[in-house]
Amino acid sequence: MATRKEQGAMAPMTMIQALRSAMDIMLGRDDDLVIFGQDVGYFGGVFRCTEGLQAKHGRHRVFDTPISEGGIVGAAVGMCAYGLRPVVEIQFADYFYPATDQIVSEAARLRYRTAGEFIAPLTIRMPCGGGIYGGQTHSQSPEALFIHVSGLRTVMPSNPYDAKGLLIASIENDDPVIFLEPKRLYNGPFDGHHDQPVVPWSKHPLGKVPTGYYTVPLESASVFRPGSDLTVLTYGTMVYVSEVAARESGVDAEIIDLRSLWPLDIDTILASVKKTGRCVILHEATLTGGFGGELTALVQEHCFYHLEAPIERIAGWDTPYPHAHEWAYFPSPARVARAFRKVMDE
Amino acid sequence: MATRKEQGAMAPMTMIQALRSAMDIMLGRDDDLVIFGQDVGYFGGVFRCTEGLQAKHGRHRVFDTPISEGGIVGAAVGMCAYGLRPVVEIQFADYFYPATDQIVSEAARLRYRTAGEFIAPLTIRMPCGGGIYGGQTHSQSPEALFIHVSGLRTVMPSNPYDAKGLLIASIENDDPVIFLEPKRLYNGPFDGHHDQPVVPWSKHPLGKVPTGYYTVPLESASVFRPGSDLTVLTYGTMVYVSEVAARESGVDAEIIDLRSLWPLDIDTILASVKKTGRCVILHEATLTGGFGGELTALVQEHCFYHLEAPIERIAGWDTPYPHAHEWAYFPSPARVARAFRKVMDE
Amino acid sequence: AGGAVAARPEGGRPLASPAVRRRAWELGIDLQAVRGSGPAGRITHADLDACLSRET
Amino acid sequence: AGELRKPPLDTSFHDIQDMAFSLIRVLDDDGNAVGPWADPAIDPELLRRGLRAMIKTRIYDARMQIAQRQKKISFYMLSLGEEAIGTGQVLALEKGDMCFPSYRQQNLLIAQDVPLVDMMCQLFSNDRDRLKGRQLPVMYSMREYGFFSISGNLATQFVQAVGWAMASAIKGDTKIASAWIGDGATAAADFQTALTFAHVYQAPVILNVINNQWAISSFQGIAGGESTTFAARGVGSGIASLRVDGNDFLAVHAVSKWAAERARSNLGPTLIEWVSYRAGPHSTSDDPSKYRPSDDWARFPLGDPIERLKRHLINIGAWSDEEHQATQKKLEAEVIAAQKEAESYGTLATGQTSSVSTMFEDVYKDMPWHLRRQRQQLGV
Amino acid sequence: AGELRKPPLDTSFHDIQDMAFSLIRVLDDDGNAVGPWADPAIDPELLRRGLRAMIKTRIYDARMQIAQRQKKISFYMLSLGEEAIGTGQVLALEKGDMCFPSYRQQNLLIAQDVPLVDMMCQLFSNDRDRLKGRQLPVMYSMREYGFFSISGNLATQFVQAVGWAMASAIKGDTKIASAWIGDGATAAADFQTALTFAHVYQAPVILNVINNQWAISSFQGIAGGESTTFAARGVGSGIASLRVDGNDFLAVHAVSKWAAERARSNLGPTLIEWVSYRAGPHSTSDDPSKYRPSDDWARFPLGDPIERLKRHLINIGAWSDEEHQATQKKLEAEVIAAQKEAESYGTLATGQTSSVSTMFEDVYKDMPWHLRRQRQQLGV
Numbered sequence A, B: 001m002a003t004r005k006e007q008g009a010m011a012p013m014t015m016i017q018a019l020r021s022a023m024d025i026m027l028g029r030d031d032d033l034v035i036f037g038q039d040v041g042y043f044g045g046v047f048r049c050t051e052g053l054q055a056k057h058g059r060h061r062v063f064d065t066p067i068s069e070g071g072i073v074g075a076a077v078g079m080c081a082y083g084l085r086p087v088v089e090i091q092f093a094d095y096f097y098p099a100t101d102q103i104v105s106e107a108a109r110l111r112y113r114t115a116g117e118f119i120a121p122l123t124i125r126m127p128c129g130g131g132i133y134g135g136q137t138h139s140q141s142p143e144a145l146f147i148h149v150s151g152l153r154t155v156m157p158s159n160p161y162d163a164k165g166l167l168i169a170s171i172e173n174d175d176p177v178i179f180l181e182p183k184r185l186y187n188g189p190f191d192g193h194h195d196q197p198v199v200p201w202s203k204h205p206l207g208k209v210p211t212g213y214y215t216v217p218l219e220s221a222s223v224f225r226p227g228s229d230l231t232v233l234t235y236g237t238m239v240y241v242s243e244v245a246a247r248e249s250g251v252d253a254e255i256i257d258l259r260s261l262w263p264l265d266i267d268t269i270l271a272s273v274k275k276t277g278r279c280v281i282l283h284e285a286t287l288t289g290g291f292g293g294e295l296t297a298l299v300q301e302h303c304f305y306h307l308e309a310p311i312e313r314i315a316g317w318d319t320p321y322p323h324a325h326e327w328a329y330f331p332s333p334a335r336v337a338r339a340f341r342k343v344m345d346e
Numbered sequence C: 001a002g003g004a005v006a007a008r009p010e011g012g013r014p015l016a017s018p019a020v021r022r023r024a025w026e027l028g029i030d031l032q033a034v035r036g037s038g039p040a041g042r043i044t045h046a047d048l049d050a051c052l053s054r055e056t
Numbered sequence D, E: 001a002g003e004l005r006k007p008p009l010d011t012s013f014h015d016i017q018d019m020a021f022s023l024i025r026v027l028d029d030d031g032n033a034v035g036p037w038a039d040p041a042i043d044p045e046l047l048r049r050g051l052r053a054m055i056k057t058r059i060y061d062a063r064m065q066i067a068q069r070q071k072k073i074s075f076y077m078l079s080l081g082e083e084a085i086g087t088g089q090v091l092a093l094e095k096g097d098m099c100f101p102s103y104r105q106q107n108l109l110i111a112q113d114v115p116l117v118d119m120m121c122q123l124f125s126n127d128r129d130r131l132k133g134r135q136l137p138v139m140y141s142m143r144e145y146g147f148f149s150i151s152g153n154l155a156t157q158f159v160q161a162v163g164w165a166m167a168s169a170i171k172g173d174t175k176i177a178s179a180w181i182g183d184g185a186t187a188a189a190d191f192q193t194a195l196t197f198a199h200v201y202q203a204p205v206i207l208n209v210i211n212n213q214w215a216i217s218s219f220q221g222i223a224g225g226e227s228t229t230f231a232a233r234g235v236g237s238g239i240a241s242l243r244v245d246g247n248d249f250l251a252v253h254a255v256s257k258w259a260a261e262r263a264r265s266n267l268g269p270t271l272i273e274w275v276s277y278r279a280g281p282h283s284t285s286d287d288p289s290k291y292r293p294s295d296d297w298a299r300f301p302l303g304d305p306i307e308r309l310k311r312h313l314i315n316i317g318a319w320s321d322e323e324h325q326a327t328q329k330k331l332e333a334e335v336i337a338a339q340k341e342a343e344s345y346g347t348l349a350t351g352q353t354s355s356v357s358t359m360f361e362d363v364y365k366d367m368p369w370h371l372r373r374q375r376q377q378l379g380v
Ligand SMILES: Cc1ncc(C[n+]2csc(CCOP(=O)(O)OP(=O)(O)O)c2C)c(N)n1
Pocket: B038, B067, B069, B091, B095, B098, D102, D104, D152, D153, D154, D181, D182, D183, D184, D185, D186, D188, D210, D212, D214, D215, D216, D278, D282
């Protein structure tokens, strides 16, 4: 994907720094790249992901926008029609709703309805997920709503290395990409033990990131933890929650970090479930109608006769994200460990 | 639910007439009911569902709106806060997207975030589904997007009797209801044989509808066709497609018309699958991330050890609704029959 | 048969995980003829093992 | 006609606020061009070209409406009564500029002499439809003619046009965008969003609002045009805005040229409300007799754009009744010939569409496994 | 101050277009009330009440900000510098009217003497929080005080207010709605949608735009306020619109009264741009030193609303420095006492929240099977 030379030296980065580095590099490589969104220009984003980029690349390449998510995506689609490649930020995933029409009816459909005459190679970045006491409107994980829309790609990294590599791959990809950033992972690999000190990325192997250009291909999952007892299909923050649950439950879980949620890497999934015969699906988004349903359907369709136990879904409860009860809502290591044991006991 | 006297005499009705009758009756019974949407007032709606209601009930009860789906739902939420009970029409389900924020962040969340201090008992009617050569933007079935949103109810009738009873129940219900109307069924029970003459509702037993007040309870499915070979979970137009597929395949399918998509009648579903041991899920909406995934997950979770074959999903392909290839896109009786036989052969 | 084994309800279909079903099919065992020792009379891999050792 | 001033190109929206509440006209009741917006140097050949394009559009519309009744196409939308607007503007634009149309701007294409067969193949959803039968008839997309893909969801194109114009400015290009919307759709969110973005970034774009008095069954008042104007919406957003007789080809061309020059000189966006009348049904699915008097168009004070331009051309000696009739005949023959050819490639009724397997293409650039699998399942 | 006319209640938006580009002020630089908007008959007790409410709001804000730093609450938003606006307006409204606030209108509650303990329990997310810990701090909902639930998603409340007002009109009621939004959020779709609906249905609503110069890090120009005003947006939609010094309590009260009377007499909506300054950070998550000079507020020409009203009251002999100090002390004590009581019911840090099982309630009116099942799974 990239030569050793392009990749450059390794450096410790948080996920924020890794994302910034991806955008910085791509601004340098592609004159048609523009970056915009609320507070992303002068200020550098409320999560600081674009800090310094305007100063370095100029106000025509990196700029602030009015508070209109529909306008941000709509203008980006128009820029795509011109030939630019916009990377836009929705300040919180909870605020993408005003852009739904432009995302679903426009960005996702443009290539199809014009038989390729116009395309929409934009990347829409959105911090998602809870665990920061953000309440109902700073905590949502809306990936399922995008996955149901044909024409979109949905991606969610779980660590700085993937974040940078996947963001570069998303930017280079000619399809519209919804790039969801689990904000609870911005500064460290959070495993759900909210009462324990935060581990920074600098202490984690995946916090070492090439300073130059490289990609992590879309539609490729990673086997985050090999195991033989059961397969865990998950992504984002829940990767670390399932890792600690495996440790604490003693269940030898094979944890698959999907990374690209849709289109996804079906082969890695099926190979693992066929090996283990058991499957747990884990996401922070609300259960009903969530991506877990689709994953369950795919696994039972393709691995039916390998299954020794019902596929178990662990997810956020079917309520809005409750501010004070965040830790009862967030799928905890204990809840996940219980699910592992249940699936093993069947 | 309603006395004999309230129900009144039976009369043949199309689904359009049945829906109109429901609104007419509820305008009479509840002074706080208001009905509005694009072209619904003077003209009576592009599908004529509200024809005559403004003349009868007045311009303050039934009126036209600007072309702003967000405004329609937003104003309706405000009216709910005042104490009214709005029934609004989105001209085509494909056009709900500009109202997403008001539906998801407002209508669906209001009761929860205020602990019941404010509620949003509105009903949002939307014609949905294809089969009318409506192309990409007059054919969509977006139910999965609503089902993932906690706080919403999603309902889809398949015949005039249910349409009227469910609409009255939805209006009376204190939760926000997304009421999807399969427009291909407005005038008759279309079974997918588009090259055959259209059967009108007047020739169908479910086209006989009480002229007065009655309800069909939410969260209750109906066993549309009892059978012993396999269970079909479906709704809307696909009820008739699966019926004809059962006839043509010779498979004795038990067809469950879900009617209330979410929250749903889980008991009827599970009882049937436990009886037949096989399950086919059928919807017109695109497959990936569709409601079929959730249904699959529920069935495999609760009926795992009863299942003799993988659950089979038949759905719209994962493309936008293609105008000219409508009949290759629409799940056909032949495709469904093939799925029935496949599941029986496992 | 042991008293600990729950009987399948009269006329009920055999309960088994898909993996057990596949193995039974591969071994040519008719699940209808197997007593399940699992919860609610569910047939387990051990039941298939028992069945096999009885046959051989 | 002729009373209203022609402001300097670098006018501030502030100085022309009154013009949002008046009506720029060039053609007077006798068909003469008067006032500061009249261009004495205008080439009569341009006007003749405009007239021919309008006549051709009307013929095209009429025949396609019949084709729809004959079930050769599934759906159609006429531009009857509004032919001057797109025609006048597109003749004031340059190659490389990009229009973001709504579904009633077929004249943008016809005035550029797009081969009608190409357009019709889209309507017939046949094998030669460049859009592979994927779009409802009239939802053309023709990049090489500066015609962006039409969307069924109203108003989305308006803010996209602004984005395109921002892109042009970002790249230091001089191409401009032209956005199109109806009176009814101005109530949609993306209309106002477009105004906000156009104002904030001073995007080189012409923001066209066609006030043809009607949405579907609802009068422009329901969109907020009763006691104010649509041009006023532009003013409210700090955008220089004009209100113009849309049935006056000369006014359309002159004002479009002014706005295009402003945009091209980086003097910012212009919003133009074109006052016109939707003389036909909303679409072939509509029956206007249910909500308005049938002789409404006949009583519309701004008249018929074709008649008005014809009269003017005759006045200046650049046209005649005979030429009109001959042109009408010739264009009819041209449209009929095109239709015949297009139909030979198939119609909706004959089912000669693009291959079904194309249905799975272009969802993504490269077809992912799940679509390959679905294509296999369909067996195509 | 004092130059601008006071139009008749039944003014058309057209006749006051100029007022969208000027600034209504009542208090002059010396703290005297001048001009047609000054009400000579105003009860000084009302002004004293307003001053006390503003002081109390400022104290409340300061203490809650500290509580956030102490991690007793998770998040807080001050209204520093903007206290006059909600205070002045709510004192011009009547019982039964409904405000649809944004997150920076705590003064609407405090000016009505809502028990502070009630408000604080929401901030502390404790067991007595009426909203059961479900909402982020400051997202109050208090129906009996005419205070609609605050939403995290910007601008949604603006069109809801119009819907509420339409409902009041439909029912023949005389209650009116009051909608609140910031300069930044005017770029959101629901702002303009609200204007369109308010205009089309002539809804009895006051449409308040607080132009406090900043969204988060972006200046009002990014929202489209650079070369025009936010009041002009109302004019563009055919709504009578005024631009007012929001740090002038007397102007706020007078203009609010005028707009409320208009609405109550069914004379239609009024949009008011209140010019003010967000003196504090956007929220406790924000660091304004990153994007603006730290002495910006000190240089803001419209001054501090508390100082200005204080000076006026002293001028008219209805206040004194001593009374000010005593009031400050008394109110501080009151806030401290309330905080003490509220904290005794728990804070975020102590974890005395509502019972976890309430998490599954109120998603629907009656709990469906799937939520009952999830509650069981959680074991609560
Ligand atoms: C978002 C959305 N809502 C509703 C519709 C249905 N619809 C199609 S055209 C139309 C009327 C548009 O009127 P106007 O904007 O005045 O355009 P005109 O047809 O007069 O050219 C409506 C309501 C739609 N296409 N998209």
